[in-house]
Amino acid sequence: MAIVLLVSCESHYVPKPKGYNRIEMSPSVFRAMPDSFPYLFEYPTSAEIVKDGSWISERYWIDLHYPAYNADIQVTYKPVKQDRAVLEELLKDSYKLTSEHGVKAYSIDESVVKLPNGMSATLMELSGEVPSQFQFHVTDSTEHFLRCALYFKSSTENDSLRPVIDHIKMDMVHMLNTLEWNN
Known part of the structure; x- marks a missing residue:
C-alpha cells in the first residue's frame, strides 16, 4: 500500500x-x-594632501583626498597683493564656479559666517544631483584668498552619500575655524 503525500510549499x-x-x-x-x-588649518587624518590634478598648475593648490570615500576637497589659494581688482576677480570667479552647478542644483544656499579669527567666510551648500555639494571662500581682503570645494569621484547619488557629505562638511567647517594666514 502506497501513500502519496502531497505537500505544497507556498512562499510569499x-x-x-x-x-x-x-x-x-x-x-x-x-x-x-x-x-x-601661505594658509594653515587643521585637516582630518583620514584625508591626505595630494597635488592638485587640474590642468592649471598653481603652487599652493592641493586636494585633500579621502581614499575611503573617493572624495576630494579642492583647495585653491591666490595671493591678493593689496589689489582690489584682483580680489574682485577672484570673488567673481568663485561665484561663477558655484553658479555653474545651477543647471542640476535644486537650490544653492549661501551664508556668511564670522570665524573665530575675526574673518568672514562665505559658505555655499548645493542641493540636488550636483558634483560639488559644499563650497566656501574666505579672504582677509588684502593679501589672501582661499576657496575650497567638495567633490566626489563617484556616480552614487547624493541622497546615498548624505552621511558622508555631512561628515566632510563638518571637517571643512573645522578647517575654516582653525584657518590662519602664514605670512
Whole structure:
C-alpha cells in the first residue's frame, strides 16, 4: 500500500525595501597643515594632501583626498597683493564656479559666517544631483584668498552619500575655524 503525500510549499515573495550603502565613519581626528603653505588649518587624518590634478598648475593648490570615500576637497589659494581688482576677480570667479552647478542644483544656499579669527567666510551648500555639494571662500581682503570645494569621484547619488557629505562638511567647517594666514 502506497501513500502519496502531497505537500505544497507556498512562499510569499516580499520585495526588499530600497536600501542605502552602509558607510562606516569614525569621528574625525585632525592634524596641522605643513607650514610651507601661505594658509594653515587643521585637516582630518583620514584625508591626505595630494597635488592638485587640474590642468592649471598653481603652487599652493592641493586636494585633500579621502581614499575611503573617493572624495576630494579642492583647495585653491591666490595671493591678493593689496589689489582690489584682483580680489574682485577672484570673488567673481568663485561665484561663477558655484553658479555653474545651477543647471542640476535644486537650490544653492549661501551664508556668511564670522570665524573665530575675526574673518568672514562665505559658505555655499548645493542641493540636488550636483558634483560639488559644499563650497566656501574666505579672504582677509588684502593679501589672501582661499576657496575650497567638495567633490566626489563617484556616480552614487547624493541622497546615498548624505552621511558622508555631512561628515566632510563638518571637517571643512573645522578647517575654516582653525584657518590662519602664514605670512
